[in-house]
Amino acid sequence: MHSPQHFSRFAVPALDRAMTGDLQRKIDRKTKPQGALGRLESLALQLGLIQQTLSPKLIDPHVLVCAGDHGAAKAGVSAFPQEVTWQMVENFLAGGAAINVLARQAGMKLVVADAGVAHDFGPRAGLIDAKVGADGTANYLEGAAMSEAQCAAAMNHGARLAREFAAAGCNVLGFGEMGIGNTASASLITHCITGLPLAECVGRGTGLDDAGLERKRALLAQALSIWPERPEADRPVDNDALRVLTRFGGFEIAMLAGAMLAAAEARMTLLIDGFIVTSALLVAAQVAPSILDFCVFAHCSNEAGHRLQLGWLKGEPLLDLGLRLGEGTGAALALPLLNAACAFMNEMASFESAGVSEKT
Amino acid sequence: MHSPQHFSRFAVPALDRAMTGDLQRKIDRKTKPQGALGRLESLALQLGLIQQTLSPKLIDPHVLVCAGDHGAAKAGVSAFPQEVTWQMVENFLAGGAAINVLARQAGMKLVVADAGVAHDFGPRAGLIDAKVGADGTANYLEGAAMSEAQCAAAMNHGARLAREFAAAGCNVLGFGEMGIGNTASASLITHCITGLPLAECVGRGTGLDDAGLERKRALLAQALSIWPERPEADRPVDNDALRVLTRFGGFEIAMLAGAMLAAAEARMTLLIDGFIVTSALLVAAQVAPSILDFCVFAHCSNEAGHRLQLGWLKGEPLLDLGLRLGEGTGAALALPLLNAACAFMNEMASFESAGVSEKT
Numbered sequence: 001m002h003s004p005q006h007f008s009r010f011a012v013p014a015l016d017r018a019m020t021g022d023l024q025r026k027i028d029r030k031t032k033p034q035g036a037l038g039r040l041e042s043l044a045l046q047l048g049l050i051q052q053t054l055s056p057k058l059i060d061p062h063v064l065v066c067a068g069d070h071g072a073a074k075a076g077v078s079a080f081p082q083e084v085t086w087q088m089v090e091n092f093l094a095g096g097a098a099i100n101v102l103a104r105q106a107g108m109k110l111v112v113a114d115a116g117v118a119h120d121f122g123p124r125a126g127l128i129d130a131k132v133g134a135d136g137t138a139n140y141l142e143g144a145a146m147s148e149a150q151c152a153a154a155m156n157h158g159a160r161l162a163r164e165f166a167a168a169g170c171n172v173l174g175f176g177e178m179g180i181g182n183t184a185s186a187s188l189i190t191h192c193i194t195g196l197p198l199a200e201c202v203g204r205g206t207g208l209d210d211a212g213l214e215r216k217r218a219l220l221a222q223a224l225s226i227w228p229e230r231p232e233a234d235r236p237v238d239n240d241a242l243r244v245l246t247r248f249g250g251f252e253i254a255m256l257a258g259a260m261l262a263a264a265e266a267r268m269t270l271l272i273d274g275f276i277v278t279s280a281l282l283v284a285a286q287v288a289p290s291i292l293d294f295c296v297f298a299h300c301s302n303e304a305g306h307r308l309q310l311g312w313l314k315g316e317p318l319l320d321l322g323l324r325l326g327e328g329t330g331a332a333l334a335l336p337l338l339n340a341a342c343a344f345m346n347e348m349a350s351f352e353s354a355g356v357s358e359k360t
Numbered sequence: 361m362h363s364p365q366h367f368s369r370f371a372v373p374a375l376d377r378a379m380t381g382d383l384q385r386k387i388d389r390k391t392k393p394q395g396a397l398g399r400l401e402s403l404a405l406q407l408g409l410i411q412q413t414l415s416p417k418l419i420d421p422h423v424l425v426c427a428g429d430h431g432a433a434k435a436g437v438s439a440f441p442q443e444v445t446w447q448m449v450e451n452f453l454a455g456g457a458a459i460n461v462l463a464r465q466a467g468m469k470l471v472v473a474d475a476g477v478a479h480d481f482g483p484r485a486g487l488i489d490a491k492v493g494a495d496g497t498a499n500y501l502e503g504a505a506m507s508e509a510q511c512a513a514a515m516n517h518g519a520r521l522a523r524e525f526a527a528a529g530c531n532v533l534g535f536g537e538m539g540i541g542n543t544a545s546a547s548l549i550t551h552c553i554t555g556l557p558l559a560e561c562v563g564r565g566t567g568l569d570d571a572g573l574e575r576k577r578a579l580l581a582q583a584l585s586i587w588p589e590r591p592e593a594d595r596p597v598d599n600d601a602l603r604v605l606t607r608f609g610g611f612e613i614a615m616l617a618g619a620m621l622a623a624a625e626a627r628m629t630l631l632i633d634g635f636i637v638t639s640a641l642l643v644a645a646q647v648a649p650s651i652l653d654f655c656v657f658a659h660c661s662n663e664a665g666h667r668l669q670l671g672w673l674k675g676e677p678l679l680d681l682g683l684r685l686g687e688g689t690g691a692a693l694a695l696p697l698l699n700a701a702c703a704f705m706n707e708m709a710s711f712e713s714a715g716v717s718e719k720t
Contacts, residue, residue, distance in 0.1 A: 031457055032457075032685050033567045035684075036567075037458065037689070038683045038684065039683075079719045083717055084717050087714070088716060090715070091709055091714040094714065097709065097714075098392055100707075101704050102700055105696070105699055207393045207394060207396075302398060319679070321697075323398045324396050333697065333700055339465055340461075340465055340693055344461050347460075347464075348460075349454070349457065354447070354450070357443055359567060360439065360440065
């Protein structure tokens with residue numbers, strides 16, 4: 001059992017659904033056949049409920065990218081060397097990564113945080129120092145990836161940032177990550193929380209070949225087997241997600257989980273990216289199940305386990321473009337659909353206002 | 361057989377694929393695992409080939425919405441009364457329809473054309489007068505929907521507009537439509553050109569109930585049965601798509617087909633919307649098969665036959681949001697993905713430029 005004193009409490013509200021009827025009526029009076037805007041309509045309804053208004057709007061959208069290194073990366077769970085984590089953080093800071101380009105395109109503010117990259121960046125403009133461990137996590141093939149105090153500290157860093165965004169007026173937050181080895185971490189977390197077979201939760205990450213995938217599966221099975229407190233095969237841990245996070249997590253995953261919980265607490269819309277971000281959500285949703293009402297699933301990743309996570313969470317992704325990059329790229333690509341959902345609610349004419357005849 | 365003298369010729373170029381290798385190399389050198397941007401990568405490749413450049417960009421995007429009325433609408437093929445066509449055109453002109461809102465959101469210029477609405481709008485700012493018939497098409501339950509001369513005139517109107525856009529610099533054109541009864545028309549066209557069973561090509565349109573759907577199917581089977589030149593069940597007409605268009609088409613569908621052909625001739629990117637727009641493309645693709653290389657399929661509509669059309673054309677839609685509104689709404693919603701594909705090609709760093717290590 002984890003020691004509850006380490007971890008902050010989060011009070012994620014239950015979504016008040018009293019406005020559902022009024023929102024649906026507004027949607028249905030727009031000059032279109034009922035339901036003809038498909039998923040945009042359910043999205044508009046959700047945004048209206050989150051914001052408790054008939055005229056939802058997105059204010060100052062941010063995407064938070066948390067980076068961290070993984071002790072297990074040295075054991076060969078990734079196709080890329082560990083140094084790529086800090087090099088990609090430098091790429092973020094220089095503006096040249098995919099998320100820089102796509103966030104700019106979508107009008108999202110990109111915030112990059114070092115949750116525990118094994119590299120000394122020094123004080124740097126544009127990089128949030130949220131470093132929990134100077135060398136990344138410990139190797140879960142040998143023991144716990146982090147201490148409870150570290151896990152709680154990473155979550156608190158994320159929560160603090162989300163609260164800062166909310167205080168400044170931002171009401172929609174996308175989540176992204178960078179960390180060589182973090183699909184492995186996400187696979188273990190997903191298996192432990194959902195109880196889905198480990199092998200099915202493991203994918204090719206940044207591009208392992210068949211042999212690499214087999215090695216990754218074997219290493220992760222081993223990581224699980226040496227954990228004395230591992231869940232039984234037929235019984236996921238459920239209410240002890242923080243124990244799983246501490247054992248297998250990355251600092252960036254813990255930071256994201258904390259940021260998500262605080263963002264939902266502040267009634268923001270959470271724009272969930274791919275496999276690793278969703279593993280953070282699996283943890284957060286065990287801590288506070290009502291967080292899911294605040295989540296929009298941006299896309300379905302090509303990383304094998306993401307579809308399983310979405311199925312388990314009953315999440316309906318907006319996009320299905322075969323992305324498998326992380327960094328929050330799916331969240332940035334989905335933002336225009338959220339903007340469109342708000343725009344049709346706020347700007348489209350109704351049958352009455354436009355003088356259009358109705359269905360006979 | 362149609363009389364070839366009525367119809368303009370279109371010279372749609374074959375796509376020169378010589379740059380494929382260079383484009384793929386540029387995509388693969390970007391700081392991401394190979395293939396990790398999924399569908400955005402194939403889209404970037406296609407845009408590069410269409411524009412014959414390693415740095416594709418979208419210039420002055422337009423969406424052309426063609427409106428027309430259908431003689432068969434009076435027979436009860438739609439859930440909405442025919443007057444909704446002109447009322448919705450008024451709604452477009454007033455800025456209150458879904459496509460107004462979504463085109464604005466996407467930064468697309470909306471152009472609305474009256475291809476043959478059964479309503480006298482008079483001269484109106486913002487409405488292109490391309491009226492081929494003052495009362496809409498004739499009822500194909502009694503004879504041909506239009507004459508060959510009318511069909512050719514509608515196509516020429518579309519072609520002229522597309523050429524004007526191209527001449528002004530626009531290089532991406534979305535297509536939309538409005539016309540009560542036009543899913544019925546699109547169903548007949550789709551059946552005749554693809555040979556797919558008529559019943560499967562018929563859907564609920566703006567929202568028919570089960571009884572309405574059955575009636576629509578029966579009426580369309582009847583329309584087909586009274587056509588002396590109907591194709592045999594096992595042999596679609598193939599090379600005589602213009603004969604099908606003349607028999608069952610809407611003026612707006614013919615206008616769209618002409619606009620598509622001229623747009624591809626001018627090497628624009630064609631952003632294809634839903635079921636009715638795709639029926640126009642089925643015609644255009646029989647006239648000039650290489651047009652398909654210039655097409656991006658914006659989305660898969662919830663109108664039953666659209667998935668069949670996409671399958672037949674081997675079109676891979678970008679979005680699958682359960683839309684079934686038409687008006688070009690899917691095209692407007694997909695445009696940000698095309699912008700994203702161009703942006704990553706033009707703005708992302710390469711492994712070399714960012715100093716990022718590669719896969720081991």
